[in-house]
Amino acid sequence: MNQPTKFQPIEMAVERTPQSLPRRRVLAGSVSALAAAGLAGAGTTAMAQTNAAAPKPLPAYVGWKDPNSLIVHSATTIETKRHAFGSGLITPSDQLYIRNNLPAPDASILVDRDAWELVVEGVNEPRTLTLRELKSIGLETIAMVLQCSGNGRGYFPSKPSGTPWQVGAAGCVVWTGVPVRLVADALGGMSAGMAFMTGTGGEKLPDGIDPKSVIVERSVPAQAMTDAMLAWEMNGVPISLAHGGPLRLIVPGYTGVNNIKYIKRLAFTAQESEARIMSHGYRISPPGGKGDPSQPSVQEMSVKSWINGPGTDGLPVKSGLVQVHGVAFGGLHRVAKVEVSIDGGKLWNEARFSGPELGRYAWRQFVLAIRLNAGTFSLASRATDAAGNVQPQGRIENAGGYNNTSWADHAVSLTVA
Amino acid sequence: MNQPTKFQPIEMAVERTPQSLPRRRVLAGSVSALAAAGLAGAGTTAMAQTNAAAPKPLPAYVGWKDPNSLIVHSATTIETKRHAFGSGLITPSDQLYIRNNLPAPDASILVDRDAWELVVEGVNEPRTLTLRELKSIGLETIAMVLQCSGNGRGYFPSKPSGTPWQVGAAGCVVWTGVPVRLVADALGGMSAGMAFMTGTGGEKLPDGIDPKSVIVERSVPAQAMTDAMLAWEMNGVPISLAHGGPLRLIVPGYTGVNNIKYIKRLAFTAQESEARIMSHGYRISPPGGKGDPSQPSVQEMSVKSWINGPGTDGLPVKSGLVQVHGVAFGGLHRVAKVEVSIDGGKLWNEARFSGPELGRYAWRQFVLAIRLNAGTFSLASRATDAAGNVQPQGRIENAGGYNNTSWADHAVSLTVA
Numbered sequence: 001m002n003q004p005t006k007f008q009p010i011e012m013a014v015e016r017t018p019q020s021l022p023r024r025r026v027l028a029g030s031v032s033a034l035a036a037a038g039l040a041g042a043g044t045t046a047m048a049q050t051n052a053a054a055p056k057p058l059p060a061y062v063g064w065k066d067p068n069s070l071i072v073h074s075a076t077t078i079e080t081k082r083h084a085f086g087s088g089l090i091t092p093s094d095q096l097y098i099r100n101n102l103p104a105p106d107a108s109i110l111v112d113r114d115a116w117e118l119v120v121e122g123v124n125e126p127r128t129l130t131l132r133e134l135k136s137i138g139l140e141t142i143a144m145v146l147q148c149s150g151n152g153r154g155y156f157p158s159k160p161s162g163t164p165w166q167v168g169a170a171g172c173v174v175w176t177g178v179p180v181r182l183v184a185d186a187l188g189g190m191s192a193g194m195a196f197m198t199g200t201g202g203e204k205l206p207d208g209i210d211p212k213s214v215i216v217e218r219s220v221p222a223q224a225m226t227d228a229m230l231a232w233e234m235n236g237v238p239i240s241l242a243h244g245g246p247l248r249l250i251v252p253g254y255t256g257v258n259n260i261k262y263i264k265r266l267a268f269t270a271q272e273s274e275a276r277i278m279s280h281g282y283r284i285s286p287p288g289g290k291g292d293p294s295q296p297s298v299q300e301m302s303v304k305s306w307i308n309g310p311g312t313d314g315l316p317v318k319s320g321l322v323q324v325h326g327v328a329f330g331g332l333h334r335v336a337k338v339e340v341s342i343d344g345g346k347l348w349n350e351a352r353f354s355g356p357e358l359g360r361y362a363w364r365q366f367v368l369a370i371r372l373n374a375g376t377f378s379l380a381s382r383a384t385d386a387a388g389n390v391q392p393q394g395r396i397e398n399a400g401g402y403n404n405t406s407w408a409d410h411a412v413s414l415t416v417a
Numbered sequence: 418m419n420q421p422t423k424f425q426p427i428e429m430a431v432e433r434t435p436q437s438l439p440r441r442r443v444l445a446g447s448v449s450a451l452a453a454a455g456l457a458g459a460g461t462t463a464m465a466q467t468n469a470a471a472p473k474p475l476p477a478y479v480g481w482k483d484p485n486s487l488i489v490h491s492a493t494t495i496e497t498k499r500h501a502f503g504s505g506l507i508t509p510s511d512q513l514y515i516r517n518n519l520p521a522p523d524a525s526i527l528v529d530r531d532a533w534e535l536v537v538e539g540v541n542e543p544r545t546l547t548l549r550e551l552k553s554i555g556l557e558t559i560a561m562v563l564q565c566s567g568n569g570r571g572y573f574p575s576k577p578s579g580t581p582w583q584v585g586a587a588g589c590v591v592w593t594g595v596p597v598r599l600v601a602d603a604l605g606g607m608s609a610g611m612a613f614m615t616g617t618g619g620e621k622l623p624d625g626i627d628p629k630s631v632i633v634e635r636s637v638p639a640q641a642m643t644d645a646m647l648a649w650e651m652n653g654v655p656i657s658l659a660h661g662g663p664l665r666l667i668v669p670g671y672t673g674v675n676n677i678k679y680i681k682r683l684a685f686t687a688q689e690s691e692a693r694i695m696s697h698g699y700r701i702s703p704p705g706g707k708g709d710p711s712q713p714s715v716q717e718m719s720v721k722s723w724i725n726g727p728g729t730d731g732l733p734v735k736s737g738l739v740q741v742h743g744v745a746f747g748g749l750h751r752v753a754k755v756e757v758s759i760d761g762g763k764l765w766n767e768a769r770f771s772g773p774e775l776g777r778y779a780w781r782q783f784v785l786a787i788r789l790n791a792g793t794f795s796l797a798s799r800a801t802d803a804a805g806n807v808q809p810q811g812r813i814e815n816a817g818g819y820n821n822t823s824w825a826d827h828a829v830s831l832t833v834a
Contacts, residue, residue, distance in 0.1 A: 087558055087593040088653025089775070090507055095654070114732070132735075135727075139740040139784045141504055141772030174772075176504040236505025237512070310552075315531070318549075323556040355558030355591075358506070359773045367556045 061104050062242045069095040073163045076100040080168035082306075082412075083313035087325055087365050089355055090143065091171030093235045096243070099148045099169060101216050101277065102203035104241050105262055109202070113238060113246035118230065122198075122268030124188030131247055134230055137186050138178040142229060142252060144361035145329045146173045149255040149282055149298040152395070152404025158287055160401030167306045167410065172327070172363045175250045177231030180266070184225065194268035197222050199249040202262035217275035218258050220251055220299055222268055227252045227361070230263065252361035253332040254299050255403075257282055272297075285399040298402045301331030303391050305338050305366070305383035306410040317416050319374045325354070329363035330385030337384040338366040344378035344411060345393065351381070360386075372416045380411035478521050479659045486512040490580045493517040497585035499723075499829075500730035504742055504782050506772055507560065508588030510652045513660070516565045516586060518633050518694060519620035521658050522679055526619070530655060530663035535647070539615075539685030541605030548664055551647055554603050555595040559646060559669060561778035562746045563590045566672040566699055566715040569812070569821025575704055577818030584723050584827065589744070589780045592667045594648030597683070601642065611685035614639050616666040619679030634692035635675050635699075637668055637716055639685060644669045644778070647680065669778035670749040671716050672820075674699055689714075702816040715819045718748030720808050722755050722783070722800035723827040734833050736791045742771070742784040747802030751777035754801040757785040761795035761828060762810065768798070777803070789833045797828040 056072035058065055069084035078098040080091070109116070114132035147170035154164035163169070180197070184190050201216035220228075229250040232239060239245030244261025251258045257277070272278055272293075282298040283291030305328035311317050328338045334357075339348035351368040366381070383391045395406040473489035475482055486501035495515040497508070526533065531549035564587035571581035580586070597614070601607050618633035637645075646667040649656060656662030661678025668675045674694070689695055689710075699715040700708030722745035727734050745755045751774075756765035768785040775781075783798070800808045812823040 086650050086653035086655075087556060088591045088650060089558060089560065090591065090653060092653050093509070136735070136738045136740065138786065139504060139742055139771055141506060141782055143506065143773060174505045174507065176772075233503050233505060236503035236507060236509050238503075318553075321553045323553065325556055354556055355593075356560060356774070356776045356779075358775065362773075365558055369555065 061107075062098055064240075065094045066092075071168065076103065077163040079163075079165055080171065082167050082308055085168075085308040085327065087354065089172065089358055089362070089365070090174055090235060093237075093240065093243070096146070096171040096173065097148065097169045098242055099163070099256060100242075100261070101257065102201070102205070102214065105202060105204055107241050109262065110238075110241060110246055113232065116246045118247060118263060119265040120183065120187055120267070121265065122191050122194050123184055124191055127187060129183070131232060134178050134183065134247070135232070138182040139176070140179050140229060141174060141176045142227070142250070142361065143172060143174045143358035144250070144252040145301065145331075145363050146171055146256055146259065147301060149257055149402045150400065152406070152409060153401030155404055155406065155409035156395065156397070156401045158397065158401075160399060162401055169256075172329075172358070174235050175229055175231040175248075176233035176236075177229040177250065180225045180228040180230060180249075183230060183266075184268070190222065190225075190268045193270055195222055196220065196269045196272055197225050197228065198267045198269045198273050199260035199263050200265035200267075201260045202264035212274055213276045215275050216257075216260060216277055217273040218260060218278055219269065219272040220254055220258050224251050224254065230266070253301055255282075255301055258299060282400065282402065284396075284402060287397050287399055289399045291400065298400070301329075302403065302405050303330045303333070303335065303383050303385040303389045304328070304405040305335075305381040305391060305407070307340070307379050307381050307412055311414040312412060317414060319372055319416050321369060322372050322416070323367050323369055324351070324379060325365060325367040326381050327363045328366050328381065328383040330360065330383070330387075330389075333385035333387045333389070334360035335364055335383050336386045339382045340366075340368040340370075341380045341382070342370065342372070342377045345380050345382075345408065348382065374416050377414045377416065378411050379414050380407050382407045478524075479515055481657075482511045483509075488585065493520065494580040496580075496582055497588065499584050499725055502585075502725045502744065504771065506589065506775055506779070506782070507591055507652060510654075510657065510660070513563075513588040513590065514565065514586045515659055516580070516673060517659075517678070518674070519618070519622070519631065522619060522621055524658050526679065527655075527658060527663055530649065533663045535664060535680060536682040537600065537604055537684070538682065539608050539611050540601055541608055544604060546600070548649060551595050551600065551664070552649065555599040556593070557596050557646060558591060558593045559644070559667070559778065560589060560591045560775035561667070561669040562718065562780050563588055563673055563676065564718060566674055566819045567817065569823070569826060570818030572821055572823065572826035573812065573814070573818045575814065575818075577816060579818055586673075589746075589775070591652050592646055592648040592665075593650035593653075594646040594667065597642045597645040597647060597666075600647060600683075601685070607639065607642075607685045610687050612639055613637065613686045613689055614642050614645065615684045615686045615690050616677035616680050617682035617684075618677045619681035629691055630693045632692050633677060633694055634690040635677060635695055636686065636689040637671055637675050641668050641671065647683070670718055672699075672718055675716060699817070699819065701813075701819060704814045704816055706816045708817065715817070718746075719820065719822050720747045720750070720752065720800050720802040720806045721745070721822040722752075722798040722808060722824070724757070724796050724798050724829055728831040729829060734789075734831060736789055736833050738786060739789050739833070740784050740786055741768070741796060742782060743798050744780045745783050745798065745800040746780035747777065747800070747804075747806075750802035750804045750806070752781055752800050753803045755783040756799045757783075757787075758797045758799070759787065759789070759794045762797050762799075762825065765799065791833050794831045794833065795828050796831050797824050799824045
């Protein structure tokens with residue numbers, strides 16, 4: 001589904017955000033004009049590197065996010081800047097990317113979160129459960145990479161239609177909720193003959209259009225239920241509207257679109273959904289082609305890594321010891337190893353993981369300490385997962401610009417003074 | 418676990434919070450008048466319940482925090498509400514407690530973070546390092562419990578002077594920085610004969626007062642260097658002014674005061690600091706007594722846990738299956754086990770940890786699934802660390818109200834309808 005804007009998105013009120021303000025969290029509440037002036041310059045420079053045109057302000061429904069960490073492609077597509085990724089374990093919510101296939105529902109759905117209703121079908125005792133009931137069934141927490149299927153599309157020379165994401169349509173996020181398998185167990189188990197787990201989003205659909213052409217409904221193999229979750233908390237707080245609250249389906253290891261926001265129906269089904277976003281959207285089509293149900297669907301993620309610093313923030317890097325760092329994850333598998341090259345991939349050095357591992361679906365920070373003389377270097381990283389899969393040098397060309405894991409595409413140039 | 422036996426619940430000030438209150442982050446930026454109206458009422462009500470007097474607003478330097486998650490005791494002492502602790506792994510920065518011994522410096526110290534200077538002494542090649550230089554020496558990330566020495570003071574019947582914290586002067590936080598041992602190594606190693614690692618904070622001191630009487634300077638045993646860090650990121654972003662940015666000394670396993678904010682001097686010393694906050698402050702004194710250097714200093718944390726839900730938010734809890742959950746940590750040691758009682762400590766059931774372990778200094782979420790009939794229950798949790806230390810039933814009485822790990826003090830009453 002390359003063109004979610006085929007119908008006119010619901011017009012959203014936009015909150016104006018000053019462009020050159022220092023980071024909200026850092027100086028919010030400060031009355032120091034000096035500080036504001038000082039950081040204004042830095043912010044402007046950084047933004048110029050990622051977006052030559054005037055930056056777009058944050059839409060109102062994500063007005064709580066940090067504007068200086070984000071690139072606003074459109075009201076429903078917002079990317080984290082590469083230099084904004086820190087070396088913490090978890091992506092802060094106010095820096096996390098946004099990619100909504102439909103505009104978010106009205107915020108009134110959050111007034112009584114526990115009253116949210118989920119229809120569960122394809123089990124032996126189908127019924128509707130409230131969020132309050134779901135909370136009594138189980139409680140689990142998982143950290144995982146949330147990544148848009150099209151992250152890295154911006155590196156395709158073919159310029160596929162769709163948002164030209166670079167690295168920032170991804171984050172490592174903590175979800176708390178009830179495991180799907182416990183919900184299925186509580187309702188008598190999955191019905192016989194079901195091969196898929198299908199989630200349906202609760203977005204308001206535009207009038208006068210065949211619902212199947214726009215509804216957000218995705219199917220994943222039923223075995224994904226093993227680690228799937230119906231989540232009500234993200235990063236320790238109730239899920240925001242922008243990220244799918246009050247209830248979101250979480251399918252660890254699968255690309256973002258499979259993690260259904262505002263989920264209103266969870267069904268175990270014999271067939272895949274017939275919604276267009278499933279049948280024609282998010283398919284691996286040949287370059288220039290169009291999606292159809294015969295092509296592979298974009299679902300499981302593959303091993304990937306990229307370098308986040310130093311130098312991506314435009315600050316000068318001095319010769320001597322340098323800490324080259326970034327993130328790596330394995331998709332369905334644990335990431336086992338990361339190598340770093342400073343010469344565009346001729347020679348590789350094994351990097352070290354920093355910080356604890358948060359489970360196989362989370363990303364890990366890696367770092368390589370290396371002495372660099374003055375010069376320009378092409379920094380690349382290459383990850384290997386626990387199953388032995390190695391991040392490839394090249395991308396797999398496809399019409400939608402999906403699943404770009406190419407280490408060459410994700411290389412960055414570093415100038416050392 | 419058997420049917421609950423009757424137990425006289427410990428009287429405690431349970432916060433009651435209005436139901437169905439949207440949180441600030443959820444609706445911030447929304448243009449919905451409904452939401453705005455709802456929030457206005459909510460905030461007022463919520464605060465009124467934690468403080469019979471008019472609610473205190475957040476001070477400007479922490480104006481970016483979530484007011485509905487916090488109890489403002491004073492401009493420099495702000496506590497997380499018990500019901501606001503979610504089941505994520507990390508405490509969101511905007512919910513994290515504040516306890517500053519002196520007012521924060523002017524925000525201008527953040528204008529050029531990398532230019533911040535740290536004097537390093539008690540090494541064989543003492544010198545001043547900029548934050549930019551520190552960043553080149555090493556990069557590590559650690560998750561740890563940050564807890565005020567006086568957390569739980571509010572449960573002392575003796576009402577010691579100081580902030581009457583309940584559970585909320587604590588959080589689990591991710592720090593990124595350079596290990597202190599790498600900095601010492603880079604400067605020729607620790608000088609001979611040094612027994613302490615002493616950090617000095619960069620707060621502005623009031624004029625006309627002996628600096629030693631107010632300066633924030635603390636000493637910990639030099640061996641704490643092993644896991645200590647000079648940190649510039651908290652929870653994945655540059656450390657805010659309120660939490661000690663641009664540079665903070667992190668001493669995992671030690672109470673909050675030992676983690677020096679705005680650190681300007683790190684010294685390996687033969688003797689403890691003579692600052693009053695070290696010599697007389699934070700000492701375990703007999704009830705009614707005063708601190709002096711002969712008494713034990715408040716440093717290492719001990720095994721502790723508490724229950725965060727359900728019911729602490731005032732929402733009704735229905736009979737049937739209930740997920741009792743909370744947090745547990747071991748201080749210097751990994752937490753190994755948590756037991757939960759629903760009858761005030763007569764019978765105990767082992768709880769399960771949910772989510773990944775983030776290293777021995779982090780807290781873990783625990784959960785016990787249990788069927789409850791209608792009635793009132795006294796919920797308690799009791800943690801055991803990997804060294805076999807068991808969280809005690811009672812507190813150790815002391816004049817300052819420090820180090821309260823009593824499981825009985827931290828019990829909560831739950832009414833099931």
